[in-house]
Amino acid sequence: PRDEWVFADMDLLNRVVAPGVRMSLKLHQDHFTSPDEYEDPAVLYDAITSNEEKMLISHEGDPVWRSAILANMPSLLALRHIMDDGSDEYKIIMLNKRFLSFRVIKVNRECVRGLWAGQQQELVFLRNRNPERGSIQNAKQALRNMINSSCDQPIG
Secondary structure, eight states: OTTTHHHHOHHHIIIIIHHHHHHHHHHHHHHHHOTTGGGSHHHHHHHHHHHHHHEEEOOTTSHHHHHHHHTTOSEEEEEEEEEETTEEEEEEEEEEOOOOOOOOOOOOHHHHHHHHHHHHIIIIISOOOOTTOGGGSOOTTTTHHHHHHTSOTTTO
């Protein structure tokens, strides 16, 4: 009853209260990594202004979240509510933009068919269902694990 005044002005709720609660969630999370960091008010102020510039703290379903992803925002933070079989859980989701280096390769079509045929021979004809069978052992040069897991079911 005493807090009902907040809902009287929705503009105040959306522009002041909600961002304040979101920022306090981020600062609370930071407190667990370094508890004594924000004892100085100047450091706390710098952290708040830095988080406002470089991070979006919002719900994942909010349209602002999508536009922040499309605008290449460096960091995103959300609180996810998960309800499973009567248990309420909240998880903090943090996404950080970073660059990854990887290589794209092309695999010979007949090589893939040959590995799939080896899987079929062991599973169907030899009835070997051992998860450590030779046809799926790791062979980094042939990418055997990835190729065999891409085979259609019931083989892959």
